[in-house]
Amino acid sequence: MTADLFTFEEVSYRLSRSPRRKRLGLVVTEKGAEVRIPQRCAERHGHQFLRDNIAWVREQLRGLEHRQAQVPDHQYVFGARFPWLGKTLELDRAGRAADAGIRDGYIQLYCRTREPDEDQIQAALQKLYQREALATLNEKSRYFSGLLGLNFSSVKVRRTRSKWGHCTIRGELQYNWLVCLAPEPVVDYLVIHEVCHLQHHNHSRAFWELVGSLCPEYRVLRRWLKENGHRLQL
Numbered sequence: 001m002t003a004d005l006f007t008f009e010e011v012s013y014r015l016s017r018s019p020r021r022k023r024l025g026l027v028v029t030e031k032g033a034e035v036r037i038p039q040r041c042a043e044r045h046g047h048q049f050l051r052d053n054i055a056w057v058r059e060q061l062r063g064l065e066h067r068q069a070q071v072p073d074h075q076y077v078f079g080a081r082f083p084w085l086g087k088t089l090e091l092d093r094a095g096r097a098a099d100a101g102i103r104d105g106y107i108q109l110y111c112r113t114r115e116p117d118e119d120q121i122q123a124a125l126q127k128l129y130q131r132e133a134l135a136t137l138n139e140k141s142r143y144f145s146g147l148l149g150l151n152f153s154s155v156k157v158r159r160t161r162s163k164w165g166h167c168t169i170r171g172e173l174q175y176n177w178l179v180c181l182a183p184e185p186v187v188d189y190l191v192i193h194e195v196c197h198l199q200h201h202n203h204s205r206a207f208w209e210l211v212g213s214l215c216p217e218y219r220v221l222r223r224w225l226k227e228n229g230h231r232l233q234l
Contacts, residue, residue, distance in 0.1 A: 005032075008050055011057055015046045024049045028060035030068065067230045074234065076118040076125065082107060082234065084129075085136075086183030091125070102132050126234055133157050133177035140191040141173050144214060150198040164225060165190050167197035181232040182225065189221035 006013050012032035017039050024046065025036040035046040050057070074082065081088045084102055094100045094108040101108050111124050138155040145152055153170055157177040166174040173194050179187055192215045200207035211218050 006047070006050075008047075009054060011050075011054065011061070013050050013057075015043055017041075026050070026053055026057065028057055028064065030064055033057050033061075070231055071233050072231065074122075076121040078109075078121070082125070083181040083232075084132075085180060085187060086185075091121075100128055102128070122234075129180065129234060130157055130177045133175070133180040136180060136187075137173075137175045137177075137191060140188065141195060144188075144192050145195045145198065147214060148195065148199065148210070150195060152195070152198055164229065165194040167194045167201070169201060171198055178232045178234060179225075181234065182228070185217070186221050186225055189215050189218050190225065192218070193222075 004014065006015070014032070014034050016034050016036045018036060019039040021036055021038045023038065024041070026049070027034045027036065033050065035050050037043075037046040037049075074080065078091055078093050080091050082091060083089075084107065087105075089102065089105060089107045092106045092108050094110040097110045099108055100110040107125070107128070109121070109124055109128055111120060113120055116124070134155065134157045137157060141152060141155050151171065152167075152173050155173045155175070157175050159178060160176045164176045164179050168174070175190065175194070179190055192211055196207055196210045196214075199210060208218075215221065
């Protein structure tokens, strides 16, 4: 990959080579555009490919700017409110680590520091959310897999960029814990989706019929996650 940054009509872009790539491609992120070219392709073809598709690149950048403007700007202070399963809960301070949790309409957060700054509160809050999300998603996975008579080997949570959930061939269920900021029906849809992959490791008609048997509104909920997932930030 070249480190050079190029500009065309005020659009920044880079050229990226790949030995496996057979044709030119374009990827657009908040940082700009990336033109992906085959290993033996001359650079001039990459530059021309960007120029030929500049209108599409601009459209994608406008869409990214619009989505970024919709991301909530949280204030990490006690008394602020944060989403959990579609509800907005007040952040309160827990006196002991054992009291930390999400319950009774509050987020009880424990911080070791007497006067934590926003970075410390954010880090502690994310850790708490991961813990609570793991427990919630594990419980929901057991419930919905039980309805289908299916078994999974484990549930894990992490913060991912491209997928909200994943089911491995070994029966491991993996979730992006940020989904627990969404309305609970959306969370249920995601869990049902991944649990159904325990039986169908594909997106065949049989798979979607199984999803629909537990979640008739899956199309609406799937669309909500696709259109609003970028708002789920903590």
